Structure formats: C-alpha cells, structure tokens
Amino acid sequence: MSKSARALPVSGHPRAGPAESLLMQGSFTHQRLSPTRTTRGFLLMIVLVIGTILLLLGITLHFAMGRQNANLHWLANGEIAHFLADAGINSCIRAVRESVQTSGLLNQGSSTNPLVQILTRPQPLDDTSLMSYLKDTWNAELKAFAAEVDPTASIRVEVWLRDFRQTETDPAAWVDPVAKRGYLSIEATGEYRGVKRTLTVKRQIRVASCLPPLVSKFTLHVKNAGDGGEGKFNIIRNDYNGNLTDGPRPFICYNHATPDAPFEARPHDPAGEADAQVFEKRGWIWLGNQRVRLNLTSGPGLFGEIFHFYEVKDPSRFQAVGFVTPVDRLPAPFSSPQTLPRDNFQAGQMAEYTFGHSFIFDGFHDKSNRRDTEAMYEGSILSNAEKSAFGAKSSLLHLYGEARPGFMSRTRVLGNVQVALPRFASLDITPSDSDLRTRFSGQTPPPTYLLPSVPQSSFDPNRQIKDFLGRRFGGPVMINALLFGTQYEEYKKFMSGIIELPYVTGYNSMQDYHVDPTKRQFPPKHQILSEDRGLSLELKRGSDVVYKGSVDAQRLDDVVEGRVQKVVPTISEFWKTYLDRTSGELHLNGIVAIENPDRQNLILPPSDKSSPLKVRGGGLILLEQGNVTLRGVQLLSSSEALTIIAPEANSVRVVNAISQQVNVVAPMAEFVCDDKLDWFGTLSVSSIQANPRNPGGVLRFRETQDPTRPESLSFAKIHIDESDSFWHE
Amino acid sequence: MRPCNLATWSRRAGITLVEILIVVVIAVLLIGTLTTLFSGFRRSFAKGEESTVVIQEGGFFLAHLRNDLINAVLPPGFDQADWQKAIVADADSLSFSLYADAQGTIETVTYMTDGKSLKRMVKNGSPKPLIEGRIASLSWKTGWEVIPTPGSGTRRLWVELSATLGGQGKPGMTSKQLHLRTRLFPARLNRQLNGNLSP
Amino acid sequence: MSLVEILVAAGVLSLILLPVALSFSSGARGIQMTHEEMTAHQAAIELMEQLQSLPFALVPAGTWVNDQIRGGMRLVQNSPLTFQVTPLDGFERGLSITELSKDGRVRFKKIDISVSWKGQDGKGPARSFRVKGLLANETL
Numbered sequence A: 001m002s003k004s005a006r007a008l009p010v011s012g013h014p015r016a017g018p019a020e021s022l023l024m025q026g027s028f029t030h031q032r033l034s035p036t037r038t039t040r041g042f043l044l045m046i047v048l049v050i051g052t053i054l055l056l057l058g059i060t061l062h063f064a065m066g067r068q069n070a071n072l073h074w075l076a077n078g079e080i081a082h083f084l085a086d087a088g089i090n091s092c093i094r095a096v097r098e099s100v101q102t103s104g105l106l107n108q109g110s111s112t113n114p115l116v117q118i119l120t121r122p123q124p125l126d127d128t129s130l131m132s133y134l135k136d137t138w139n140a141e142l143k144a145f146a147a148e149v150d151p152t153a154s155i156r157v158e159v160w161l162r163d164f165r166q167t168e169t170d171p172a173a174w175v176d177p178v179a180k181r182g183y184l185s186i187e188a189t190g191e192y193r194g195v196k197r198t199l200t201v202k203r204q205i206r207v208a209s210c211l212p213p214l215v216s217k218f219t220l221h222v223k224n225a226g227d228g229g230e231g232k233f234n235i236i237r238n239d240y241n242g243n244l245t246d247g248p249r250p251f252i253c254y255n256h257a258t259p260d261a262p263f264e265a266r267p268h269d270p271a272g273e274a275d276a277q278v279f280e281k282r283g284w285i286w287l288g289n290q291r292v293r294l295n296l297t298s299g300p301g302l303f304g305e306i307f308h309f310y311e312v313k314d315p316s317r318f319q320a321v322g323f324v325t326p327v328d329r330l331p332a333p334f335s336s337p338q339t340l341p342r343d344n345f346q347a348g349q350m351a352e353y354t355f356g357h358s359f360i361f362d363g364f365h366d367k368s369n370r371r372d373t374e375a376m377y378e379g380s381i382l383s384n385a386e387k388s389a390f391g392a393k394s395s396l397l398h399l400y401g402e403a404r405p406g407f408m409s410r411t412r413v414l415g416n417v418q419v420a421l422p423r424f425a426s427l428d429i430t431p432s433d434s435d436l437r438t439r440f441s442g443q444t445p446p447p448t449y450l451l452p453s454v455p456q457s458s459f460d461p462n463r464q465i466k467d468f469l470g471r472r473f474g475g476p477v478m479i480n481a482l483l484f485g486t487q488y489e490e491y492k493k494f495m496s497g498i499i500e501l502p503y504v505t506g507y508n509s510m511q512d513y514h515v516d517p518t519k520r521q522f523p524p525k526h527q528i529l530s531e532d533r534g535l536s537l538e539l540k541r542g543s544d545v546v547y548k549g550s551v552d553a554q555r556l557d558d559v560v561e562g563r564v565q566k567v568v569p570t571i572s573e574f575w576k577t578y579l580d581r582t583s584g585e586l587h588l589n590g591i592v593a594i595e596n597p598d599r600q601n602l603i604l605p606p607s608d609k610s611s612p613l614k615v616r617g618g619g620l621i622l623l624e625q626g627n628v629t630l631r632g633v634q635l636l637s638s639s640e641a642l643t644i645i646a647p648e649a650n651s652v653r654v655v656n657a658i659s660q661q662v663n664v665v666a667p668m669a670e671f672v673c674d675d676k677l678d679w680f681g682t683l684s685v686s687s688i689q690a691n692p693r694n695p696g697g698v699l700r701f702r703e704t705q706d707p708t709r710p711e712s713l714s715f716a717k718i719h720i721d722e723s724d725s726f727w728h729e
Numbered sequence B: 001m002r003p004c005n006l007a008t009w010s011r012r013a014g015i016t017l018v019e020i021l022i023v024v025v026i027a028v029l030l031i032g033t034l035t036t037l038f039s040g041f042r043r044s045f046a047k048g049e050e051s052t053v054v055i056q057e058g059g060f061f062l063a064h065l066r067n068d069l070i071n072a073v074l075p076p077g078f079d080q081a082d083w084q085k086a087i088v089a090d091a092d093s094l095s096f097s098l099y100a101d102a103q104g105t106i107e108t109v110t111y112m113t114d115g116k117s118l119k120r121m122v123k124n125g126s127p128k129p130l131i132e133g134r135i136a137s138l139s140w141k142t143g144w145e146v147i148p149t150p151g152s153g154t155r156r157l158w159v160e161l162s163a164t165l166g167g168q169g170k171p172g173m174t175s176k177q178l179h180l181r182t183r184l185f186p187a188r189l190n191r192q193l194n195g196n197l198s199p
Numbered sequence C: 001m002s003l004v005e006i007l008v009a010a011g012v013l014s015l016i017l018l019p020v021a022l023s024f025s026s027g028a029r030g031i032q033m034t035h036e037e038m039t040a041h042q043a044a045i046e047l048m049e050q051l052q053s054l055p056f057a058l059v060p061a062g063t064w065v066n067d068q069i070r071g072g073m074r075l076v077q078n079s080p081l082t083f084q085v086t087p088l089d090g091f092e093r094g095l096s097i098t099e100l101s102k103d104g105r106v107r108f109k110k111i112d113i114s115v116s117w118k119g120q121d122g123k124g125p126a127r128s129f130r131v132k133g134l135l136a137n138e139t140l
Helices: A003-007 A018-032 A042-102 A114-119 A138-149 A375-380 A384-390 A434-441 A480-484 A488-494 A505-515 A556-563 A571-578 A710-715 B006-011 B017-070 B080-086 B187-193 C003-052
Strands: A154-170 A174-192 A195-209 A218-222 A234-238 A244-246 A251-254 A284-295 A310-314 A317-320 A338-341 A350-361 A413-431 A497-502 A537-541 A544-549 A566-568 A585-594 A602-604 A613-623 A628-630 A633-635 A642-645 A651-654 A663-673 A677-680 A683-688 A697-700 A716-720 A726-728 B087-090 B093-099 B106-113 B118-122 B128-131 B135-147 B154-165 B178-184 C062-064 C091-102 C105-117 C127-136
Touching: A042 A138, A042 A154, A042 A174, A042 A195, A042 B017, A042 C003, A042 C105, A042 C127, A114 A716, A138 A154, A138 C091, A138 C105, A138 C127, A154 A195, A154 A556, A174 A556, A174 A710, A174 A716, A195 A556, A195 A710, A218 A251, A218 A697, A234 A244, A234 A284, A384 A497, A413 A434, A413 A505, A480 A488, A556 A613, A566 A571, A571 A585, A585 A716, A602 A613, A613 A716, A628 A663, A710 A716, B017 B093, B017 B128, B017 B154, B017 B178, B017 B187, B017 C003, B080 B087, B080 B135, B080 B154, B080 B187, B087 B135, B087 B154, B106 B135, B154 B187, B178 C003, C003 C091, C003 C105, C003 C127
Parallel strands: A218 A284, A218 A683, A251 A697, A284 A413, A566 A585, A585 A613, A602 A628, A613 A633, A613 A642, A628 A651, A642 A663, A651 A663, A663 A683, A677 A697
Antiparallel strands: A154 A174, A174 A195, A174 A544, A195 A716, A195 A726, A310 A317, A338 A350, A350 A413, A413 A497, A537 A544, B087 B093, B093 B106, B106 B118, B118 B128, B135 B154, B154 B178, C062 C091, C091 C105, C105 C127
C-alpha cells in the first residue's frame, strides 16, 4: 500500500490493493459525505434548540407575571398615596389659609408685606413658592400622622403661586401692569412605598386696581356737559370783584394737591407753576359732547376767576393787564402821528397825536358798587346784541381753581369748551405837545377812549370817538373813519366786545404770567395747549403707554367687569358683608359687584348710620343698577381709595356738606348737589345740574390716583377665592 | 488521523435492521413528545400572555376611571335637585364632568362600549381605546342614597361596575377570565353635593 | 444516529423540561394570584373610598369583622350609615377606624382595611392585602 494510501483513513472494502486503495480513497471521500455520518448529533441539536426556546418562553412568562404583579401593587400603592394626599389637603386647607392671613397677605394696607409686594409688582409673575413666607405648621404634623399609617408613608403640603397672567394689557381698553390673575395652589403629595401621588387644589387670586380706568386722570369728566344749551352753566350773579351777590355758588376745580387737601396736601410751589408742562401732572377736565361756553367770572376775589388775564398780587389786590396791540397789526393811520383838532374845537386849534391800541379782559359781572345790575354793560361799551346773547351772569364751573397762591390750578381742558369774556378795547393817545401831555396825565381817571362794541347795522364811520366820560382836556376830535376807514370789518377787529376763545387759552396766558408778568402779550407768547376734543388721547406712565383712545372711556365697563372679584345680589347683602356693625366702618378690600335687581338707591353711608361713612379698607363697588346718594365718605388712610361705578345710574346726589372722599363714575347720571360740595377724588358723570340754588363747593383732584404716576399702582386689591376653584390629580 | 488498519476494520460489527428500527421508533417517540410539548407550552404561553394583557387592560381601565372620578365635578349651572344625574350611566356609556387639566378646564368624559371593547373620550376628542375586543360582559350603573342626617341629609353617589374580561380567542388558547366587581365613590364630588367641600 | 445519542438527547430534554414546566406552572399560578389580588385591592379600595366620601363627623371609630361588613349593614347601631360593598366569595374584609388627636381635638381618623383570602383551590396559606389611609377633619 502506498504511503499516501496509508495516510488516509480507509473504511469499507478489505484486501484493497493499490488500485483498490486509490478507489478506496475515492470511495472514502464519498463516504465522508454519506448520510450516516452526518446525522450524528442532529437529534441532540433539535432537542437543545427546542428546549432552549421553551425555557425562554417559560422564563418570559414567569417574569411577565412578576411584573404584572408588581404593576398591580404599584397601582394599589398609588391609591393609598392618593388617600394620603387627599387627607393632607383636607386637613391643611384651613391651616394654610390662616397662615396666609397671618402672613399679612390679606392685610392689604401693608405695602411692605412681602406677599403683597410679590402680587402687586407691576410685571408678570412666575410660579413662586410661598413656603418661605408662610409659617409652615402643618408639614411636621402631617409627617407624624403619616408615620402612624406606615413607616414608608409621607405627606407633604406646599403652597405656590401658579399660572399667573396679566389681565389688563390692551392700551385701547386699559393697561395696568399690576392687574393679574392666577392661583394659590395647594399641592399635597402623598407617598407610600415609593409611589407618589400629588393632588392639587387651586384657589383663584385676582389682583386689580380699585381706581377707575382712565377717568382717574380727571378731576371732572362730564360726558354730555353741553346738553341743555352751551350757556347752561352761566347762572351766577356777582359783582366786579367776583363777590357773589345772590343765587347759586360755583364749583371750583382744584386740579392738583392744595395746601388744604385732606390727603397729600402740598404747599404752594411757585417754581412748579412756571413749568410749561405742568398740566401733565394735574387732573384734567373733560366737558364732552356739545359746545360748552363758560362765561369767565370777573375779579379774583373769593370766587373770582379772571386771574388768567389779570395781574394778581394777592386775591384782594389785582389789576387788569393792558395788552398792547403791535403797530404792525394796526391800520395805517396808527403808524404815524396825526394832526387833528383839539376837543376845544371852537378855538380851532390843532395838535399832533400818536395813536395806539390796547385792550383789557374782564369777567362777567352784573353788579358793581355803583350800579345795581349788569354793570359790565354800562357806558354802552358792550352792545345790546351781546347783552341779549350772553347776559351778564358768569359760569358756575371754575375750571382753573382760584386766585390764591397754591390754588391757581390751570390744567388741560378737553372737549368743545369755550370761554367768553369781555374785551374792553381803547385807543392809546399820546399828544406830541408837552402841555397837552401834562393835561392828559392830570386826568383822573386817565383819558380813556373806548371803542364800543357795535353791530354792523349800527356801525357809523362818522361816529366820534370820545373820552368815555366825555371830558375835554385837549384830546383829539376824531371819528371812526379816520382810524379804521369806512368798513365795518376793519373796525370790528379792534372794537370792544365779548370774545370767545378755547378755554385752554387761559392756560397759555397764565404761563406768560408765571414766566414774566411784565411782558405779557395777547395772544399769549407760549402756545402750549390748543383746543382738544379728546378724540385721540394717549396716557403714559414713564415710557409705558397705559391708554390710547378717546376720552369717553368706551371700554371702561369691560375693564371693570373683568376686575370683579365677588358678586352680591343686593345692597343690603353688601352692607351685611362689608360694613362692620360695631365700628360702622367699611371693610371692603376688594372689588365687588352689586346686582341690585330692585334698582335700590345705594346710599353711603346707609340711612340708619351716621355720616360720614368711614372707609377702613377701600375698594371698588360696581353698582349694576340703581342710583347713588352720598352722605359723606371719609377715608381712614391715605393708602386707601373708594370708587363707585354705576353704569345705569341716572342720578348721583350729594345731600350734605360733609367731605366726599370718593371716586364716582356714572356715565349716564346727572350730578345733583343739595349742599355745599367738598369732593376729593374723581367725578365722572353725564351732566351737572345747573341749579339756581346751586350750593357750589370744591372738587379736588387726588394726585396719587393719577394713572401717569407710579403711586397709582399701589391701589391694587388682592382677592383669594373662598372656595376651591378646582382640583386636579 | 489514525492510520488505516484493515485488520481492525475487518473486526467491526454491522448495524442490524432491528437496531435501526429501535432507533427509529425511539427517535420518532422523542420527536413526537418534543413536538407535543412545544405546541402545548406555546399554547400555554399564549394563554398566559393574553391573561396578562387582560389584567393589564382591566387594571388600567379601573385606574383611569378612578382617577377621572377623583377629578369629577358638578358642571357650571348644574341643578342640584337632579344630583343623581351628576354621573350618567346607560347600557353603553358612562359620562360625567371633570377637571380635565391643570388649568381647571371642565370637560365631559365618556366611557363607551360596544360590548367587546371600551373607549374613553374627553369632550369631542378622538376616543382612546382602553380595552380592545376583550370584554366578555360589562355593565355599570350609578347608585345613590341619602343618609338621614340632621338637615337635608347626606348624599352619596357612586358607580357600580361589573365586568368580565378575557375568555376570547381560539379554544384552548383563551385567557383566564378576570372578573371585576366593585363600586367607585368620587369623594370630592360627593363633598360638593353635600356643600362641604373644603373651604 | 445511535442509541446513545438518543438516550443523551432524551436525558437533556428531560433536564430542560423540568425548569420549563416549573416556570410555566408558576406563571399560571401567578396569573391566578394576580386575579385574586386584584379583586382584593378593589374590595379594599372600594371600602376606603366610601368612607372618604363621607363627612368626617359621620364616620365612627371602631373595629369591624367580615360578617359585619356587608352591603346594607349599619356601621354602628342606631347609625344611619350603612356599608355599600360588593359581595365577594372567598374574601374576608376587616376594618379598623381609630381617632388621632392633637391638642384635645380629633384631627384624623386612621382607617385600616384588610382583605384576606385563600387560593382558588382552598389550599395553601391565606394571603392578605392591607390598605391604610387618613380621613381628615376638614372643619378644623
């Protein structure tokens, strides 16, 4: 057998020779592929494969059931954790409320309280934990009680401020960065054997201002002032000094803090008055709808008004300011001396005279110390036509305060508001001759050549212009035509008469007075304010726009309704809830709507209580129906304000002379005053009754309520709902 | 490789037919047993798996329902004179109002069944299946009582649930049936009905 | 394929099948136990929930055994309060309510519920499930 043949394993045929060996090699090769050998271990392999699969299935099922069991216990433990969380909430809700109360959150008079500060910040409020601000008495107790259930059990209750969003962000309605709404979130987490469940109970918190939007910028805001005629307020009879003779008294508007204000009183600041833009800091006035004409009241005096155009050293010492007309605005004869006959004509003497023109303004007065009635029309300087059109009575609305230092209260007046005042024009005649000048200066009163007011039909160019007393002291003999030509239109420009100007002209004229009383001119040099109907108003606090729209506050109702924190059905229910019967004080501290379906009259204080109503905690009352009667309202703190909004009221009545420290907004109501008025706040009504027995009084603007000032943001009221708003787990 | 040895080879015995037959029989028996065991265990696994799914679906259905009842609330404007209708149950649906989210939105949740499957729907959203094709029987109804206590009594409202899940599928491969019979009491809703929700 | 190989295969098969059979049977038993536990959980939670939905003052302190916890039975004599529980065969309920006080005022009532049962075949040790919770005095 060959070596190679020997090297190969041979099976099969015995006695193989070399050739056979070769065959055997081939047959061996064939035999290695034979089925017999290759099936060895096959069964074992199948067994192992199937067995492994079964083992895996069995293990999978076992573990799946184990997991399912664990899931089941997890669900059960979760239920127990829920019961613990629920117990935590129910046991702690009162403790949490008490803690919130003792923390001072509900003591809204305390602006230093940290919780109040957080909620009244003029900016959005992120989710904030209150645990560091509250005296947490409950978690330790809960821990102990939970341990009684199981060593692995725990309960923890936390208090958060959550989900706050700002609610007044539209400049077309109103922007208040403090106004916001969110939730006091009480979150109880129960844990049992590693499973936690958290139950959340939320109570709504509302923060909103108790000041009326937009109108808190106004001292007086009257929607339909012109109803009843443009001159309906001109009913006061007074004398030259402005002293009232009989009949009604005026309402005087102080549009800033005066030395006698009940709160925020401030002494006179002459430098502040010289600020041309002082109106920005003042309470404004709106007399809306139809044209209103207010006859300016003569004399400063106690009730006078003419200080806009006078020089007033003190209210008892005042003098008219002569406004000289510039030569370039006068006709040609005024530009050069004229030679005219002297008034002792028969002597045929001529003299040279230089002419000028000036005028003074005066107020309406119908009595003087010389005459009984309509003194402003004496000497026929003013025409009968004007007399019948304007009369001699002056207005009962004094919008710019009065003549005392610190009480002159010029401001911005919006609406179609005109002031009427007599302009007494005269010629300034200066003789060239020194003798004549001596005779002129020796006259008492000085020579006065008034230019009387005449209608066109009565105009006579040949009418002689004489000294108003008809004296002869060498003055010129002259006629209208000499100086003004034969055309009435030319004469009209310079004659006396009652003129009507936008009310704000007084503002500009007073600016001249404060800057330099010796250089006053008319029209005023400083044209700061012009007539403004209030159709396009923009209010800013710093650089932030708080309102952009018209003056009539069309969306005021929407804004106020959005602020309401609580609703009561009737006025009696309101007093029962908010009037402390022991002290008689109002503890409102919120924004409340009174439905008042019976349209009862809201009387402050109630008729069975003594006046005034003392307000310990201010707020805002939205009287949905019914009228308002005020018997005196007194704020017990300068940090409080009380606002009454009565959108359906047709009457707001003041029945006594006690101070009314309140804001009232009643856009459909007529304001009626039965006794002398002492108002501190904002009055917004439809109209003011022009009562012949008007008692008059004072309306004072409260500067801290001015929405353009940052201080106005401090009148926010915080309300936490008394019941759960909702719960969720 | 061992060297070839014809002499050695010549002394090896052959495999007889009997041996082959015996081997074949034993092999067949073994394979047959193996196959039987494999199919049996596979059925058992399928049955177990199905039972697991039944337990899971049943458990989560109860957890959903229980959680929804925790958040249950009387809807705004609800007439308390009809307090028993705070939860409405009929043959194929169970519905009530609840606080649906952390913002306090009140929605209506409805559990609906067609006899075989169960779905949950909030407001008019798309129904979410909770049990698919594994309901053998399901019935629910509201139960209520007024406990005579001082005043107008104490109201108590609950949901009675009776369900059998599982048992469907091919014979021999059906899951073990799960019987659920319980009553669910919405605690905060009951407190609201009695006007003594935590102040 | 030799006899030895078959015998070895049979032996290996029997070795593998033993744990497989055990795991399948434990799985099946687990399914049964899970069903029973689920029933026990529901029974316990049902009882806990109905006590939690009652005003605090109405829930009495005390101990009750299974025979006293049946649908319609009063919690205590002369009390208008009754159990509203689902009847269950093979399961026994136990209830214990104790008052937890602080500063002389009852702050909580601890509710301890146990549900116990034997297996489906009635053999083997009894198993139980326990739920504990607190009912809070919301008027404090």
